[in-house]
Amino acid sequence: MAWVWLFIGGVFEVGFTTSLRFVDGFRNIGWTLAFLVSVTLSMGLLEYAARTIPMGTAYAVWGGIGAAGTVLVGIIWFGESLGAIRLLLLLGLIACIVGLKLVAH
Template sequence: MSPAIAWLLLVVGGLFEIGFTTCLRFVDGFRNLPWTLAFLVSVSISMGLLAIAARAIPMGTAYAVWTGIGALGTVMVGILWFGEPLGAARLLLLIGLIACIIGLRLVAG
């Protein structure tokens, strides 16, 4: 697999991580079947894509980027859709997280 495809799969997997963490808000102890199914599908796709991407990207880098995308996206979902606060400190930390994700991509080789 080409490195470009591996990185694309990793990013898509990170986006599905945002999906499964968002679903967790609604699963209600896994009693809400539609949200539970959405969670299970999202987590399966997300981790499957991470596993595939990690064949071509160093595992530590792949995991850190995957987690970073998921964390950043989940925070953004919280801010945009659930009214969570965005203060100056939180914004600076998110910018730092973005810089770390980009930095890991640049040094991964």
């Protein structure tokens, strides 16, 4: 179950990084609240998952999910480019996340 919580925490990391795009120096209250809720849940779920999963593995997977998810949000919703090399690197990042899950004890 810890892996599920870790994955959800990674998704909330995507939420707080995406919210940062709109906080406008923390003057936009709605997006600032979304950022604060997302970062709190993300970090809390990372901490909870790390009680079972080794911290280094948990942090790497959590950060990888957040990074890959944030790149995908940028491509899908903000029109960021997806070239062949960027796609290859993104797939490599996802492969590393899966690999860490597979070798974790």
